[in-house]
Amino acid sequence: MTDQSGSPLGGDFVAHPAEVLAEFRESCPVARVLSPSGQPRWLITREQDVRAGFLDPRLSLRTTPGPKDRPHRALDMSLVCYDPPDHTRIRRLAAPAFAPARIEPYRDRIAALAAELVDALDTPTPTACPAEPMAEPTAGPTVDLMARFAQQFAFQVLCEVLAIPRADQPALRAAVAVLIDRRGHDATAPDEALNHLDSLIRHEIGARLGGSGQDVFSSIVRAWESANGTVSESELVDLLAMLLLAGLDSTAQMLGMCVMGLLSEPGLTARLRAEPELMPRAVDELLRWETPGPFGTARTALEEIQVGDHVIPAGSRVLLAVAAANRDPRCHREPDRLDLDRPNAGRHLSFGLGPHYCLGATLAKLELIEALTALLARWPELRLGCSTAELRWTGGSLHRRLEALPLLLGPTAPAAPTAAPATPTKAEPAGRTVRP
Template sequence: MDTEPAVPAGAPAPVARQRLPEPLGADFLARPAETLAGIRETCPVARVRTPAGRPAWLVTRAEDVRAGFLDPRLSLSGGRVPDPTVRRRALEVSLVNYDAPEHTRIRRLATPALTPARMAAHRERIERAAAELLDAADAARGAGPVELMDAFARPFAFRSLCEVFDVPEGERAALYEPVACLADKTGRTAADIEGSVDRIDAFVRDTMARRAAVPGDDVVSRVLVAWQEQGGATEDEVASLLAMLLLAGFDSTVQAIGMSVVALLGHRDVQNTLREEPARIPRAVDELLRWDTPGPFSTKRVALEDVRFGDTVIPAGSGVLLSVAAANHDPRCHADPGTLDPDRSTASRHLTFGLGPHYCPGSALARLELTVALTGVLVRWHRLEPAVPLDELTWTGGYLHRRLAALPVRPCGPA
């Protein structure tokens, strides 16, 4: 297995290490598509060194990335199976630690709870949340700009999750703190993180106990019903599944909202078209998900045996990064990928939610949230402009999950 330790900052690197390119640093966060396009068109399966100092293989062409998602030889667990008899808190082991068949037996408990029809049942409450938050943002800004991430994207994504999990109003403020901490650990101490895991674990188990006694029409209740009917999982595994759905559905959606608005700020014609014809927004959401994504790569995989992509063989034991962002801009899959086209016929073939067994279980909720958020923003304000140049926005996070630190916008409206 690829167990090379991280290289300490400032430490001299051995000559062999200096031969690998390191394309995934700070500049990559702001312009991943540019970096990945060069790799995709010149060396589509490339060995690089990550910012942590570890070697990894980048797979960048859409056909290869799709094949990689479906190849069981590319393992998330590295061939290890978590011991179900070991007591674990929620989030200590999640779906990204499992391969089939273990992954399948746990994931299937969530599938009935997260269908598009189930999520659509929550639409009215999610729309109400968007309207209330935009009202508050308008009232607070006066004639000034709105910082869209803090004023809208974060509270909207969290309230949407609270609606589908049926979190009581009185418990939401206390839940937000640990969710926000685990979504972005920047500046957090080890004690902060451990305490947040404890609080999420306690929240999930308490909610499971309450829903078992009095079921509702929420995600937790439906997962518990599936567990009762199908079995095949421990209580710890169910708790971790629910905690993962809660946490994974937060920051990725926050960032997708921000990145979608950035795309529309940079394409005034598309922004105006969608404002004038909001019925086109649901279809445009897939194009915006193709255009930019918080996760340029899927979760790192390990090759359990030699795997060939084209003329390149990735040796067994190697770390592999399937480049979602590169595939989403591959001209072999999407004609003229550098054009933001809300009517693109191939947009739904984007890989932002993955593919195959590990396809994002919360994709229907994410699409609903993006549709509601963008509709609310565009209908509320008849013009939306960046309050700072788009090339001066600050990007944080890392190459596996980019974050837009802030998005100040200057709205004019209402429409």
């Protein structure tokens, strides 16, 4: 056991988690550290041990809600606050709606959304690098991928698969923006945002009761109606709120990190343009190489647990270091290198493992594939607008965020035939796509 003075997870950890965690993985793979807030945590870093931790029922996610002086509101609890069998009981409402066969029919619409946003980037607005400019000046204006593409794309895809009415989208986007990043907002803004989110979800549940819509939201409501009271309305509201919020910023941030990684390694983008069939494997490799969430959700040891030569006491809080496991040389050869031919790229743990494996993993990967394909196809000379060392990171040790990702687009590729813009048919209300 190694006690750390101060927290290794503070400071510039959000910018360099892999390097910080690699030191623990190679010298003290099970370590007692302090969180940035000064709370003791046990850190597990080797791939074999992290994988086992995800599957160990003695590492509990259960959270007991504190006393409330108001009625239950969206996100008072979350799916990651439960262990089986309660977790299983609630999760089964949503799992079928996120199955690959149910998500695949959204591919064309997701590709169309990516193309529409790529079109909008053709009229760039000047964007400064997040830090000092590079010593060697770059020509032409830059665009911020995060603000002008990634965040908008992730939000629009969620509105599509959840069939959020178009009229409700601007206020919803404003609310979730506050919940994702509270900086610059007054003290009452998060509470107001949660109230709005709760009200919208409850209204949409009522609008879909007894309906036959095939979108994800409607499918979950229909499953709830068939559950014969085994899942409460409050649990349903929490589930839908979590799906909306968790699927937004994580996907936007991962998209930014994917583009950053590809543009940092010469030759990768050219190869993906020449061999687009490699994109699914490339996305898995990028998910292995970088992730917004360096750790799985913090767990509590229900009893003493032996991990390697160490005993984690009962009641301890435990962090499973996904970012360290994904770059463990015992599992991945030359783990710090992006390798589009890596045979076991899909073995990464960025979506977790076991009962809490990310519900939206299939959708997230589909979004990344279509967004990266659209961006690389449009601009053969796409490059970073500043060095990776100049990028500014925010968030915290559990969820890191790129403040901005300035890009130099360069000339566009020769125009290719495109499909007609995907719009709802006359029989479908705007924002209520029911194709799948």
